[in-house]
Amino acid sequence: MDFIIFLIIVLVFFISLEKLLRKRLGIQKQKISNTPGKKVYHWGKGVIVVVFLCCLPYAITLNDLMMRWFWIGYLSILLGFEAFIQWKYIRDSK
Incomplete structure (x- = not known):
């Protein structure tokens, strides 16, 4: 159960990081x-x-x-x- 929670936290972190970097660098997703x-x-x-x-x-x-x-x-x-x-x-x- 702890592993699943860890995976969810890591997934949310990477999705947030990608959105933040795209916004900062002005990259539009194609x-x-x-x-x-x-x-x-x-x-x-x-x-x-x-x-x-x-x-x-x-x-x-x-x-x-x-x-x-x-x-x-x-x-x-x-x-x-x-x-x-x-x-x-x-x-x-x-």
């Missing part, structure tokens, strides 16, 4: 759906999700440590893909 990369983003995200859903039954049979690495890998690939698409199609984002 959506990928307003760029030509909309189709690439949706297709890429769909492919990643389908591949990991196909691997999920195998990952469930593994021990807890391997299951954690499965989710860490999934989130790393998904967020890395999203960061690449933002870099490619939204030039103002860093």
